[in-house]
Amino acid sequence: MTVPRLSLSKLHFPITALGPGRRIGIWFQGCSIRCAGCMSRDTWSFSRAGEPVETVVARITPWLAEADGVTISGGEPFDQPEGLLALLAGLRQSFDGDVLAYSGYAFGVLEAAHGRALSLIDALISEPFVEALPTDRPIRGSANQRLHLLTALGAERFAGLDTARAGSLDLVSGADGSVWIAGVPRRGDLHRLSHILATRGIRLATSAGRMGGAS
Ligand code: SF4
Numbered sequence: 001m002t003v004p005r006l007s008l009s010k011l012h013f014p015i016t017a018l019g020p021g022r023r024i025g026i027w028f029q030g031c032s033i034r035c036a037g038c039m040s041r042d043t044w045s046f047s048r049a050g051e052p053v054e055t056v057v058a059r060i061t062p063w064l065a066e067a068d069g070v071t072i073s074g075g076e077p078f079d080q081p082e083g084l085l086a087l088l089a090g091l092r093q094s095f096d097g098d099v100l101a102y103s104g105y106a107f108g109v110l111e112a113a114h115g116r117a118l119s120l121i122d123a124l125i126s127e128p129f130v131e132a133l134p135t136d137r138p139i140r141g142s143a144n145q146r147l148h149l150l151t152a153l154g155a156e157r158f159a160g161l162d163t164a165r166a167g168s169l170d171l172v173s174g175a176d177g178s179v180w181i182a183g184v185p186r187r188g189d190l191h192r193l194s195h196i197l198a199t200r201g202i203r204l205a206t207s208a209g210r211m212g213g214a215s
Helices: 053-064 080-093 109-114 152-162 187-200
Strands: 009-016 023-028 070-072 098-102 124-125 146-149 170-173 179-182
Touching: 009 053, 009 170, 009 179, 023 053, 053 080, 070 080, 070 146, 098 152, 109 152, 124 152, 146 152
Parallel strands: 023 070, 070 098, 098 124
Antiparallel strands: 009 023, 124 146, 170 179
């Protein structure tokens, strides 16, 4: 039997800008949707070697006791369906918090092809990022994107986010010395941040966990 593998861009804990509470962020590597204006273009390539899902679960296990939730983003998580399903199943065995997943696919497509994965997710943001449709709503990159509350826990944790206004981003210091941003910035936020940093002699490179994208 083939052991499911996952190609990931990043893992990080804690993240606070992609759902309620302190969350584990899991960013998949690879996206076939390629929305115009996506600011996570560094996650498009499928070229990185994957790792067994059980290794990924082992890497995040030390964080589970402290985490309120897990956010699965990308890249496009549903472009690695076997690995995604195995990851979700592994999380459900040992984690009581909520799971939020992003996808750039339409909800109908996900329902038709990935019902088992959806049954293991509490809240889902679906639909591709559309640059011409800005939004002030949190955790979404464009106004067409839909928040689906798939379980009672998802409704409890995420219903309030449907009416709140966006605003927070996480500035993350990576173990390799890199600094990057997690969250969905409002239109113009990165330009304003870049300008402020430039006045201090710092250049902002926009490679982030979830910038303007959908999945
Ligand atoms: S926004 Fe999401 S779905 Fe669209 S290209 Fe970027 S990573 Fe892929």
